[in-house]
Amino acid sequence: MTDILMPALSPTMEEGTLAKWHVKKGDTVKAGDVIAEIETDKATMEVEAVDEGVIADILVEAGAENVKVNTPIARLEGEEGAAPAPGPVEAPKQEAAGDPEKAPPETAKPQPEGEGAAPVTPKAPLQDPEIPAGTKMVKITVRDALRDAMAEEMRRDDKVFLMGEEVAQYQGAYKVSRELLQEFGDRRVIDTPITEHGFAGLGVGAAMAGLKPIVEFMTWNFAMQAIDQIINSAAKTLYMSGGQIKSSIVFRGPNGAAARVGAQHSQDYSAWYGQVPGLKVVAPYDAADAKGLLKAAIRDPNPVVFLEHEMMYGVEFDIPDVEDWIVPIGKAKVRREGSDVTITAHSRMVGLALKAAEELAAEGIEAEVIDLRTIRPLDHETIVESVRKTNRIVCVEEGWGPMGVGAEIVARVIEHAFDYLDAPPLRVHQEDVPLPYAANLEVLSLPSVEKIVKAAKAVSYK
Amino acid sequence: MARATKAKTSGKGADTGVTRPSGSTGRDTLLKYYKDMLLIRRFEERAGQLYGMGLIGGFCHLYIGQEAIAVGMEAIRVKGDQIITGYRDHGHMLAAGMDPREVMAELTGRAGGSSKGKGGSMHMFSTESGFYGGHGIVGAQVSLGTGLALANKYKANGNVSFAYFGDGAANQGQVYESFNMAQLWSLPVVYMIENNQYAMGTSIERSASETHLHKRGISFRIPGEEVDGMDVDAVAEAGARAAEHARSGKGPYILEMKTYRYRGHSMSDPAKYRTKEEVDEVKKTRDPIDHLREKLDKAKVSEDDLKAIDAEVKRIVAEAAEFARTSPEPDPAELYTDVYLEAAE
Numbered sequence: 001m002t003d004i005l006m007p008a009l010s011p012t013m014e015e016g017t018l019a020k021w022h023v024k025k026g027d028t029v030k031a032g033d034v035i036a037e038i039e040t041d042k043a044t045m046e047v048e049a050v051d052e053g054v055i056a057d058i059l060v061e062a063g064a065e066n067v068k069v070n071t072p073i074a075r076l077e078g079e080e081g082a083a084p085a086p087g088p089v090e091a092p093k094q095e096a097a098g099d100p101e102k103a104p105p106e107t108a109k110p111q112p113e114g115e116g117a118a119p120v121t122p123k124a125p126l127q128d129p130e131i132p133a134g135t136k137m138v139k140i141t142v143r144d145a146l147r148d149a150m151a152e153e154m155r156r157d158d159k160v161f162l163m164g165e166e167v168a169q170y171q172g173a174y175k176v177s178r179e180l181l182q183e184f185g186d187r188r189v190i191d192t193p194i195t196e197h198g199f200a201g202l203g204v205g206a207a208m209a210g211l212k213p214i215v216e217f218m219t220w221n222f223a224m225q226a227i228d229q230i231i232n233s234a235a236k237t238l239y240m241s242g243g244q245i246k247s248s249i250v251f252r253g254p255n256g257a258a259a260r261v262g263a264q265h266s267q268d269y270s271a272w273y274g275q276v277p278g279l280k281v282v283a284p285y286d287a288a289d290a291k292g293l294l295k296a297a298i299r300d301p302n303p304v305v306f307l308e309h310e311m312m313y314g315v316e317f318d319i320p321d322v323e324d325w326i327v328p329i330g331k332a333k334v335r336r337e338g339s340d341v342t343i344t345a346h347s348r349m350v351g352l353a354l355k356a357a358e359e360l361a362a363e364g365i366e367a368e369v370i371d372l373r374t375i376r377p378l379d380h381e382t383i384v385e386s387v388r389k390t391n392r393i394v395c396v397e398e399g400w401g402p403m404g405v406g407a408e409i410v411a412r413v414i415e416h417a418f419d420y421l422d423a424p425p426l427r428v429h430q431e432d433v434p435l436p437y438a439a440n441l442e443v444l445s446l447p448s449v450e451k452i453v454k455a456a457k458a459v460s461y462k
Numbered sequence: 463m464a465r466a467t468k469a470k471t472s473g474k475g476a477d478t479g480v481t482r483p484s485g486s487t488g489r490d491t492l493l494k495y496y497k498d499m500l501l502i503r504r505f506e507e508r509a510g511q512l513y514g515m516g517l518i519g520g521f522c523h524l525y526i527g528q529e530a531i532a533v534g535m536e537a538i539r540v541k542g543d544q545i546i547t548g549y550r551d552h553g554h555m556l557a558a559g560m561d562p563r564e565v566m567a568e569l570t571g572r573a574g575g576s577s578k579g580k581g582g583s584m585h586m587f588s589t590e591s592g593f594y595g596g597h598g599i600v601g602a603q604v605s606l607g608t609g610l611a612l613a614n615k616y617k618a619n620g621n622v623s624f625a626y627f628g629d630g631a632a633n634q635g636q637v638y639e640s641f642n643m644a645q646l647w648s649l650p651v652v653y654m655i656e657n658n659q660y661a662m663g664t665s666i667e668r669s670a671s672e673t674h675l676h677k678r679g680i681s682f683r684i685p686g687e688e689v690d691g692m693d694v695d696a697v698a699e700a701g702a703r704a705a706e707h708a709r710s711g712k713g714p715y716i717l718e719m720k721t722y723r724y725r726g727h728s729m730s731d732p733a734k735y736r737t738k739e740e741v742d743e744v745k746k747t748r749d750p751i752d753h754l755r756e757k758l759d760k761a762k763v764s765e766d767d768l769k770a771i772d773a774e775v776k777r778i779v780a781e782a783a784e785f786a787r788t789s790p791e792p793d794p795a796e797l798y799t800d801v802y803l804e805a806a807e
Contacts, residue, residue, distance in 0.1 A: 005514070005515060006514075007510075007511070007513075007514025007515065008513070008514050008515070008516055009514075009729070009730055009732070010729070010730035011516070011519050011520065011730075031503075031504060031507055032503070032507060032526075042732075043730070043731075043732035043734075044732055045726075045732055047514075048507060048510070050507050050508055050510075050511045051776075069514075069515075069516065070515060070516065161616070187616065190647075192643065193639075193642060193643065193646070195639040195642065195643065197605070197635060197636045197639055198605050198608075198636050198639025198640050198642070198643060199639070199643065200605070201602060201604075201605020201606050201608070201609060201636055201639075201640065202605055202606075202608050202609035202612050202640065202643060203609060204605075204606055204609060205546075205594075205605065205606035205607060205608060205609015205610045205611075205612065205613070205623075206609040206610070206612045206613040206616070207609070208594055208606065208609070208610065209544070209594075209609070209610045209613030209614070209617075210613065211612075211613050211616060211617075228599055228602060229602060229605065229606075232598070232599050232602060233597070233599075233602055233606060237585075237587075237595070238800050238801070238802075238803065239580055239800045239801055240577055240580060240581040240582075240585035240587075240595075240596075241577050241581060241585070241586075241587040241595070241596075241800075242575075242576065242577035242578035242579075242580055242581065242800060243578075243799065243800040243803075244577070244587045244588070244589055245587050245589065245594065245595070246803055277801050278801055278802070280802075296805075299805065299806070300805050301803035301804075301805060301806065302802050302803055302805075329805075
């Protein structure tokens with residue numbers, strides 16, 4: 001004998017009306033037969049038998065209102081060997097969520113440090129590779145550093161391939177993939193149609209099947225067409241699959257404001273992607289980091305958003321001439337040491353911050369410039385350590401301020417070094433408008449050396 | 463519910479085992495179809511019951527009525543071929559050979575679930591069974607499935623990706639972006655449109671300017687055909703033809719499976735957009751399991767044989783429900799696992 005219970009039409013339904021019985025005592029029913037109708041103020045639904053048997057008793061008459069969910073409404077005399085319906089309801093208990101007295105175990109406690117404290121934290125401290133004494137330094141553009149990184153990784157691993165608009169025959173819209181087609185052929189350097197949503201999805205699917213795609217977006221602005229695949233498919237599937245499906249994939253391309261291209265082609269997405277667990281987000285400044293971090297990103301088993309900058313592609317930097325130059329993801333770099341104020345920046349803004357530091361030095365203020373390099377996981381230890389020394393911080397980013405990278409850094413500094421601060425932190429960022437086209441307005445809108453100097457002086461009360 | 467072991471084939475002319483003409487399906491195959499389809503139906507009925515009892519939360523989209531598609535296609539799938547679908551996914555998982563206990567325990571959000579309880583009804587996966595989800599965003603699986611096919615071609619492994627989507631997803635832009643690239647690059651993918659005629663509450667007539675969805679590939683030069691998705695033999699035959707096309711390097715193929723879902727879009731859908739008579743008519747005249755039983759009768763399968771299968775399916779589903787009810791909730795420590803993979807270097 002099994003009880004047939006009053007079902008819920010939705011997770012929020014607590015009671016309803018038993019509108020009608022389609023069966024009576026003594027009727028034989030089989031699985032799938034409609035036996036009753038129930039209704040709430042919102043909906044009516046049929047109740048189907050799950051087991052076969054004979055209706056032994058009707059416990060709640062038709063027309064009864066306010067019948068609580070899970071109340072037995074009928075009894076079913078099972079056939080021989082009939083499996084009993086699941087016993088008394090043992091819905092998941094939610095005490096841990098609602099009852100502060102019953103805190104979840106230590107391991108599950110939400111970590112105020114954010115993803116920096118998640119299990120992804122590596123065992124050994126992250127360090128740039130040591131450059132042996134006497135290593136030759138060579139001059140290379142950021143563009144060629146990125147290209148070399150891809151070429152080296154493609155030589156190393158056949159699973160690595162590049163796809164995107166104009167990456168092959170055209171040699172790259174910004175020539176970042178120059179000569180890759182010639183070396184690797186069209187199996188591994190794939191020109192796509194202009195179809196960001198589609199090819200980002202294809203890339204993630206290929207990654208799920210074990211390949212290691214590099215998906216180039218002609219600019220990150222166009223990747224908004226594809227952001228669903230980046231976040232919902234690439235970033236979340238490892239978690240949703242309980243660790244079964246990995247997406248080792250790099251999404252890369254120029255990010256931020258170029259020059260005079262207007263609002264739709266000039267946006268910094270650092271904060272957007274930096275918010276998403278499951279993604280790593282990298283934004284290098286110089287050639288050595290561009291190369292070392294891109295190689296690390298390609299080898300990383302997780303999806304990596306790699307934010308380049310068009311205005312930096314042609315800039316030359318020294319890079320150590322060593323084999324397999326790899327820079328670890330997740331470690332900021334102190335670009336200039338100083339004792340008076342900490343300035344954080346990433347991507348092209350690092351150059352502005354360094355120039356500002358020179359101007360500040362001329363006025364007797366020694367700024368420490370931290371190149372974030374990785375936005376997620378954010379290396380807040382390096383920042384906090386610096387603020388404990390300088391007691392002041394200015395956060396520079398090319399994107400908008402609200403909910404931005406600087407806002408996040410300030411929050412973490414306040415959490416971890418509140419007592420060390422001698423002045424309220426300041427942020428320098430793009431003005432809170434779509435980027436204007438007019439040359440003068442564009443300059444007014446973007447961060448500048450002058451704005452950084454001004455902010456650094458303000459937190460120094462000078 | 464391990465499916466019959468199939469030899470891994472590669473390259474052209476894979477032996478799919480269903481080159482027979484219609485109506486001559488062997489007795490054993492018919493019995494397997496029956497068992498697998500009945501398992502899906504009974505499993506889904508039980509899932510509906512557990513939902514009603516509050517043991518399954520959130521969204522729960524049942525596959526009842528569409529069983530012949532997942533089961534018919536499984537008969538022609540070769541080891542290594544991938545399946546990917548949207549959120550009406552339980553039937554595909556069972557057909558692909560996933561353990562019903564793990565599927566049901568995922569529905570109840572328990573540690574024994576196939577995603578450790580972290581995915582839920584819409585997000586289950588089994589690389590072992592070639593099942594790549596279980597995706598909650600309408601249409602996203604079409605691009606992903608095309609990417610699986612890209613990987614097959616890249617690796618030259620001779621496998622085909624079966625990308626399932628509904629009549630609702632057929633109106634998403636990325637479906638056509640994917641069609642274009644799949645044909646352009648001759649990717650081994652079969653697009654499986656499960657046209658159950660309602661995208662949630664919107665009938666296909668109200669949402670599609672061209673309701674014959676198998677024609678949606680014409681402007682990309684992708685062949686397509688309409689199939690009676692309520693006839694498991696018809697599904698397997700068309701599936702074999704489409705898979706052969708894709709596997710032999712000719713590129714994608716579209717199969718529009720005409721089907722019907724008996725239940726609402728999800729559990730909380732009272733399905734007021736269609737009449738009870740319409741649903742009853744389909745149940746009475748087109749039910750895929752009843753249809754199969756007629757063939758079983760003709761094949762002289764005895765009532766006792768079917769009863770034995772009924773009992774076995776009942777036992778499997780009862781065990782799955784019991785497992786899903788008693789498996790513990792995930793350890794709170796699982797909250798922070800599976801967010802990132804540790805880098806190897």
